[in-house]
Amino acid sequence: MSSDVKTENGCSKSTMQDVFDVAVIGGGVIGCAMARRFVLEGARVVLLEKGEDILAGASKANSAILHTGFDAPLGSLELDCMQAGYREYLQISEAFDLPILKTSAHVVAWNEEQLARLPAIEQHAHQNNVDNVKIIGVEELLKREPNLSRSALGAVSIPGEFVIDPWSSPLAYLTQAVLNGAQVCFNYAVASGQFDGETWRLKSEAAQQISAKYVINCAGLYGDQLDEALLGHTEFVIKPRKGQFVVYDKAASALLKSIILPVPTQRTKGVVLTRTIFGNLLLGPTAEEQDEREWASVSHNELESLKAQAEVMLPALKEMPVTATYAGLRPATECKEYRIFEYQDKHWITVGGIRSTGLTASLGLAAHVFKRYANMATRQPLLASIVTPKMPHLAEYAQRDWMQTGYEEIVCHCEMVTKREIDQAFCSVIPPGDLSGLKRRTRAMMGRCQAFYCSARLAELTKGRFTNDLSVGVSGSDNE
Numbered sequence: 001m002s003s004d005v006k007t008e009n010g011c012s013k014s015t016m017q018d019v020f021d022v023a024v025i026g027g028g029v030i031g032c033a034m035a036r037r038f039v040l041e042g043a044r045v046v047l048l049e050k051g052e053d054i055l056a057g058a059s060k061a062n063s064a065i066l067h068t069g070f071d072a073p074l075g076s077l078e079l080d081c082m083q084a085g086y087r088e089y090l091q092i093s094e095a096f097d098l099p100i101l102k103t104s105a106h107v108v109a110w111n112e113e114q115l116a117r118l119p120a121i122e123q124h125a126h127q128n129n130v131d132n133v134k135i136i137g138v139e140e141l142l143k144r145e146p147n148l149s150r151s152a153l154g155a156v157s158i159p160g161e162f163v164i165d166p167w168s169s170p171l172a173y174l175t176q177a178v179l180n181g182a183q184v185c186f187n188y189a190v191a192s193g194q195f196d197g198e199t200w201r202l203k204s205e206a207a208q209q210i211s212a213k214y215v216i217n218c219a220g221l222y223g224d225q226l227d228e229a230l231l232g233h234t235e236f237v238i239k240p241r242k243g244q245f246v247v248y249d250k251a252a253s254a255l256l257k258s259i260i261l262p263v264p265t266q267r268t269k270g271v272v273l274t275r276t277i278f279g280n281l282l283l284g285p286t287a288e289e290q291d292e293r294e295w296a297s298v299s300h301n302e303l304e305s306l307k308a309q310a311e312v313m314l315p316a317l318k319e320m321p322v323t324a325t326y327a328g329l330r331p332a333t334e335c336k337e338y339r340i341f342e343y344q345d346k347h348w349i350t351v352g353g354i355r356s357t358g359l360t361a362s363l364g365l366a367a368h369v370f371k372r373y374a375n376m377a378t379r380q381p382l383l384a385s386i387v388t389p390k391m392p393h394l395a396e397y398a399q400r401d402w403m404q405t406g407y408e409e410i411v412c413h414c415e416m417v418t419k420r421e422i423d424q425a426f427c428s429v430i431p432p433g434d435l436s437g438l439k440r441r442t443r444a445m446m447g448r449c450q451a452f453y454c455s456a457r458l459a460e461l462t463k464g465r466f467t468n469d470l471s472v473g474v475s476g477s478d479n480e
């Protein structure tokens with residue numbers, strides 16, 4: 001951790017006095033992946049996040065599926081980035097100790113109209129070079145998934161679709177960036193900025209200033225507003241799309257082996273049933289348009305409708321208790337395509353409109369955007385060596401900390417989270433900035449009781465440990 005004196009806005013004095021090669025605005029999965037890629041390519045990077053922790057916006061709520069790109073638009077940037085991100089994730093996951101649940105997936109037809117569309121889905125997948133996709137009959141489908149409703153008519157099998165940890169992955173990307181020289185400023189909402197032809201001076205709401213030669217806008221739900229405020233115009237408009245989810249008890253995960261996907265529509269990929277890396281069964285999301293960008297509320301009627309759909313597909317869910325419900329917002333725009341805009345004269349690249357495929361595409365997007373940046377900027381020398389962190393293993397299907405000796409106590413009994421895990425989270429390179437961040441790093445409060453039993457003990461253990469003036473960085477790296 002940097003020993004620099006902290007300021008009220010969450011950045012060290014030395015960070016504010018420095019001039020970075022790149023400022024990444026936004027600490028969602030795209031921003032975290034972007035910071036990592038640019039640092040590994042030799043750039044001096046600062047990531048600016050308006051919240052107290054990463055993943056505080058759209059990225060905190062997703063279905064955590066590593067997609068093959070089988071159904072992505074033909075020839076699209078989304079397809080290229082998804083498949084590049086998919087390949088890179090598989091290449092680096094072992095080094096980071098990131099779990100992968102190799103589930104496979106099935107696009108299931110539930111009526112004759114959907115059944116008639118399966119050949120087109122198979123053909124589309126093959127055109128996207130996902131060659132192992134194939135149509136299977138209902139007998140084969142029910143042999144693979146015996147708990148599915150007998151009303152299923154057939155499916156498209158996608159062997160390469162997997163489930164991953166949606167929170168440890170972006171945390172790993174940013175942790176590697178910091179270990180190799182990046183700086184991170186939390187509670188830094190960019191309020192204004194001036195560009196003098198060479199350097200951006202970005203001011204926070206607290207009027208503190210960060211300087212950088214180039215800006216990468218990864219502000220998610222606020223990407224269009226940031227462009228409007230600092231560039232004077234925007235070429236896209238965010239139209240938030242709410243997705244509500246239902247999390248079933250861990251016993252429900254035994255009902256499925258694969259990810260059950262719907263036949264998609266023009267508007268949405270539809271409702272998914274999937275196991276999670278944490279041992280639950282996840283249902284969702286809905287697709288509801290709204291104007292509000294901050295708050296995603298849950299609706300009793302929508303959740304009941306979701307459950308009814310799930311029970312038609314998987315009848316045994318009628319007997320399964322629900323552990324949690326939640327909602328998230330996707331930064332949808334007026335069109336489906338990724339909205340990537342490059343303004344060479346302003347040293348600015350906007351990465352907008354990244355919706356449900358962002359977790360998979362993030363690494364590929366980062367590589368794509370760096371190539372565009374490299375055409376504008378002077379390349380810096382590559383790092384002499386690269387530090388790769390090992391992430392805490394949170395998967396239900398792997399050995400957990402409570403299985404080891406010396407953990408002191410179990411703090412969250414629903415999720416078997418130990419005191420040692422809590423302590424280690426606060427001693428990590430990027431400690432949690434709030435309770436939600438702690439939850440994403442440890443699984444505490446994620447279980448059936450939803451923090452009813454562990455909240456008092458967690459309050460004791462976390463007292464005075466969260467900070468509103470957090471700056472993260474490592475001194476003495478090859479980038480300094």
